[in-house]
Amino acid sequence: MPTSPFHAGDAPAACAPAAHDYALDACFLGPYGENDGLLEKLVVEFLRDHVYWRRNFHPEDPPPIATAAARQPDYLDFEARMRRELHQLSAALKKSVPFHSPRYLGHMVSDLLLPGLAAQMLTLPYNPNNVSEDAAPVTVDMEVQVGLQLARMLGYPHDPQQPACAFGHLTSGGTVANYQALRLALALKAFPVALRAAGVVELDLPPDDWSAFNLSGAASIALLQRWQAWLAAQPAADRAAWQARVEAERVEQRGLHGFFAAHPQLREPCVLAPVTAHYSWSKGVKLLGLGRDQLQLLPTRGMRLDPEALETALTRHARERRPVLMAVAVLGGTEYGTVDPVDAVLAARLRARALGLDFCVHVDAAWGGYLATLFRAEDGSLRTPAQVGAEFARFPAPEVHAAFAALADTDSVTVDPHKLGYLPYGAGAFVCRDHRAMALLAERADYVFHSDAPPDYLARYRSLGQYIPEGSKSGASAAAVYVTHKVLPLDHRHFGRLPRATVRAAEAFQARALRFADEQAAQVRLIVPFAPDSNLVCMALNPAGNGSLRAANAFVNGLHDSLRSDPQQPLQLKEFFGSVTSLRFDLLGAADTARILDALGLAATDGEDRLVILRHTLMNPYLIDTQNGISYIDGYFAFLARQMRMLLARRGQVAA
Numbered sequence: 001m002p003t004s005p006f007h008a009g010d011a012p013a014a015c016a017p018a019a020h021d022y023a024l025d026a027c028f029l030g031p032y033g034e035n036d037g038l039l040e041k042l043v044v045e046f047l048r049d050h051v052y053w054r055r056n057f058h059p060e061d062p063p064p065i066a067t068a069a070a071r072q073p074d075y076l077d078f079e080a081r082m083r084r085e086l087h088q089l090s091a092a093l094k095k096s097v098p099f100h101s102p103r104y105l106g107h108m109v110s111d112l113l114l115p116g117l118a119a120q121m122l123t124l125p126y127n128p129n130n131v132s133e134d135a136a137p138v139t140v141d142m143e144v145q146v147g148l149q150l151a152r153m154l155g156y157p158h159d160p161q162q163p164a165c166a167f168g169h170l171t172s173g174g175t176v177a178n179y180q181a182l183r184l185a186l187a188l189k190a191f192p193v194a195l196r197a198a199g200v201v202e203l204d205l206p207p208d209d210w211s212a213f214n215l216s217g218a219a220s221i222a223l224l225q226r227w228q229a230w231l232a233a234q235p236a237a238d239r240a241a242w243q244a245r246v247e248a249e250r251v252e253q254r255g256l257h258g259f260f261a262a263h264p265q266l267r268e269p270c271v272l273a274p275v276t277a278h279y280s281w282s283k284g285v286k287l288l289g290l291g292r293d294q295l296q297l298l299p300t301r302g303m304r305l306d307p308e309a310l311e312t313a314l315t316r317h318a319r320e321r322r323p324v325l326m327a328v329a330v331l332g333g334t335e336y337g338t339v340d341p342v343d344a345v346l347a348a349r350l351r352a353r354a355l356g357l358d359f360c361v362h363v364d365a366a367w368g369g370y371l372a373t374l375f376r377a378e379d380g381s382l383r384t385p386a387q388v389g390a391e392f393a394r395f396p397a398p399e400v401h402a403a404f405a406a407l408a409d410t411d412s413v414t415v416d417p418h419k420l421g422y423l424p425y426g427a428g429a430f431v432c433r434d435h436r437a438m439a440l441l442a443e444r445a446d447y448v449f450h451s452d453a454p455p456d457y458l459a460r461y462r463s464l465g466q467y468i469p470e471g472s473k474s475g476a477s478a479a480a481v482y483v484t485h486k487v488l489p490l491d492h493r494h495f496g497r498l499p500r501a502t503v504r505a506a507e508a509f510q511a512r513a514l515r516f517a518d519e520q521a522a523q524v525r526l527i528v529p530f531a532p533d534s535n536l537v538c539m540a541l542n543p544a545g546n547g548s549l550r551a552a553n554a555f556v557n558g559l560h561d562s563l564r565s566d567p568q569q570p571l572q573l574k575e576f577f578g579s580v581t582s583l584r585f586d587l588l589g590a591a592d593t594a595r596i597l598d599a600l601g602l603a604a605t606d607g608e609d610r611l612v613i614l615r616h617t618l619m620n621p622y623l624i625d626t627q628n629g630i631s632y633i634d635g636y637f638a639f640l641a642r643q644m645r646m647l648l649a650r651r652g653q654v655a656a
């Protein structure tokens with residue numbers, strides 16, 4: 001055990017040599033800053049390039065700022081103050097969490113991909129604003145291209161020449177992308193109802209409001225197009241009047257209250273999501289004005305959405321004529337990394353359609369989205385379970401492969417480039433399968449009223465601000481994502497190398513955890529409560545012989561104290577970083593609760609409503625350092641064993 005407070009801990013444990021993936025070596029600045037020379041060269045090169053660009057704009061303009069020889073005291077004073085503050089900032093930042101280190105197993109963040117970091121740094125001084133092409137002549141197209149790159153990764157149509165091409169854009173993060181999904185779903189479902197209310201009878205509209213609200217997404221889009229074509233065919237004198245009539249009936253015009261008050265056959269719709277859904281869904285329904293009551297959280301099995309529970313809810317809603325706006329499947333849960341059965345959600349929708357109930361299917365893949373690269377061949381086709389599985393011990397479970405394969409048939413997806421895309425904050429993304437629905441979100445209503453204007457796909461989305469929840473936003477961020485996807489195309493041979501390394505690390509981690517459970521059986525009961533679907537591994541622990549849940553939680557919280565950042569202490573005192581989460585029994589369900597407590601030797605819940613567990617996000621590609629033949633995973637478990645002994649000794653449960 002370390003005696004000096006500055007002891008850096010045991011050296012990471014030796015591991016059997018494995019093949020080293022040299023293609024990953026230039027991807028990051030690196031745990032040791034190995035690629036400092038490369039990044040420095042890039043930054044200096046492109047800063048100089050930027051300066052030349054400024055000087056060559058109108059070289060005949062003389063410099064309005066005095067050059068070096070004539071610096072005034074005010075200048076020097078400013079410079080001194082700036083330097084002082086920057087030095088203080090730089091010093092303070094040394095307390096940051098060392099995300100880049102393979103000793104960091106905490107939250108959903110790791111090192112930054114060099115192409116993205118360099119692209120962002122090089123773009124910053126140009127300061128493009130992707131709200132529109134006026135303010136971002138270069139990067140707004142890149143953002144639209146990013147949408148197509150992601151669409152291809154997901155299996156959506158991605159050829160902008162095709163009418164039913166997908167569309168995607170960046171957001172500040174997954175939270176806003178999820179909100180955008182809600183907005184689009186509501187617009188799409190409410191539009192046919194507005195057409196009915198406006199009395200556009202020539203269009204062969206659904207017979208009543210219920211069926212209008214329950215058109216499939218594809219049928220709503222087809223109706224939108226018929227409407228656009230019909231309007232274009234009207235005499236010019238009538239067109240504006242028809243536009244105004246339809247506009248006046250739209251939910252975007254009337255607001256939720258006015259819209260549903262005008263359609264007593266419809267109640268406000270609900271949103272169905274698993275209990276594991278991220279709290280951004282709660283924010284989303286509040287922001288949309290639906291309210292928390294309309295977010296119905298469905299039970300899970302092993303923390304994956306229970307398809308039977310979904311089926312039951314849908315049957316009830318169909319019977320009670322309660323509209324459903326959207327069903328959310330989570331692809332890579334925030335807490336446990338579990339993957340919902342996207343295919344089963346789509347199958348449930350097919351059956352609900354027979355009952356007259358239809359809704360959008362959105363996949364919240366903020367965390368797991370980039371894992372789709374493992375399933376995508378270079379030619380864009382889906383890889384078979386055998387092809388994917390050849391690179392792993394257990395991954396992918398058949399359910400996981402089926403979920404990724406089903407992405408292509410969903411309506412929209414959230415993906416976070418700032419999570420498994422290894423890019424700087426804030427970069428989330430929203431992608432919808434058929435871009436034509438986006439016209440309904442346009443702030444300038446003309447887009448709803450013209451099928452043909454503006455003429456082409458790229459031109460239309462150059463006024464990005466029309467469609468997105470945000471206004472001004474970072475073009476540098478779009479450049480970072482775009483360049484990264486160009487350097488590492490989103491298929492298994494390129495970008496897929498990263499998730500491959502980390503899913504393998506997760507498999508090694510789980511195997512190590514199970515061996516650890518055997519080795520430490522005299523001290524602790526340890527289980528991995530849910531077989532990991534991806535690269536997040538949780539562990540539940542209980543000191544051997546302990547029957548109190550309260551004491552078990554205190555024990556795990558005690559372990560976590562040594563795994564979390566503490567700004568009061570020198571960073572180097574930390575040996576490893578991990579995180580905790582808790583399994584709430586009401587969300588976990590009786591069967592899983594009983595299974596897990598039993599495996600831990602805990603008889604009763606002790607009045608506690610949750611079990612605290614350790615959570616490890618395995619994102620760092622160097623967890624198994626093949627270069628030096630060491631394993632930070634083994635090092636972590638050695639550390640954990642020491643911490644456990646210390647905690648148990650302190651309790652007097654084990655002789656010190």
Ligand SMILES: *Cc1c(COP(=O)(O)O)cnc(C)c1O
Nearest residue numbers: 173174175278280334364366367
């Ligand atoms: C992280 C996460 C979000 C929220 O994304 P932000 O980028 O933090 O806004 C939503 N859903 C899931 C599943 C997530 O993991």
